[in-house]
Amino acid sequence: MAKIKVKGTVINGAVSGMLTAIGQIIEFSTSGAESETYDSTTLDTVGAGKEYSQTGYSEGGTVDFSMFFDPSLAGHATFSAGITVPAERDYSITFTDSASWAFTAAGVGLNVTGSMNDGLKADCSLKLDQLITY
DSSP states (O other): OOOOOOTTOEEEEEETTEEEEOOOEEEEEEEOOEEEEEEOOOTTOSSSOOOEEEEEEEEOOEEEEEEEOOTTSHHHHHHHHHHHSOOOEEEEEEOTTSOEEEEEEEEEEEEEEOOTTSOOEEEEEEEEEEEEEO
16 A cells, blocks of 8 residues: 655646646645435334435535745735636646546635744635546
């Protein structure tokens, strides 16, 4: 079983139609991806356990990441422009073993913070439209 190093992983975002590294990312995570279910328990269900069935839909969730923020970098400027000019944009995560996950984000979130003993940072969120191509 391979252990994939995270150092060298790149998150790319569409800049002028080309996937470009966003840069200066410190950490990332995915969350909320799941196949959707509904409670299908009926009054005549045998036993105490609740029953669930699939709806046939899946939720893409979000890709979240933190970075040192530089508003003058093209990747950072394009990312933050997603708030003032909302549009679906293509993204990908490329791991150090060359595996790549492609996805489209319908929305972005940006929270910029600064503190006396640290560099300017941003916590970012991408709301996926559809599913990641794992």
